[in-house]
Amino acid sequence: MKSGIHPDYHEINIIMTDGTEYTTRSCYGKPGDTLRLDIDPKSHPAWTGVQRMMDTGGQVAKFNKKFGALGQRKKG
Template identity: 75%
Template sequence: MKPDTHPAYHELNVIMTDGTTFKTRTAGGKPGDTLRLDIDPKSHPIWTGVQRIIDTGGQVAKFNKKFAGLGAKRK
């Protein structure tokens, strides 16, 4: 095997939506970085069965404002 073909792995801290944390190894980011999850298996509708809208950065409000005039006109 050729030397230096694989990226260097390091530990990364992951914070789940409920505040629990764990460490994982990855080649992305910098050593000791923290990854905060917006959606994880404890909050994702596929596993929970509960649907909810997660508005990150006002994207839903921006969409509604942009496309408010479209659709069927009511008399």
């Protein structure tokens, strides 16, 4: 393998949505960094079968503010 062309592969900490933690190896961040997951297999509808509205960072509110009146008819 050529030297100097591969990304740094190191250990990081992962925190799941329910608070459980584990250590894995990744190219993310710096060695020892922590990655907090917003969605994981314990909370994602594809794995749980339960549908729920998740407003991460206000994205749903932002969408509703921008497009909320779309499709409503005006009187008069």
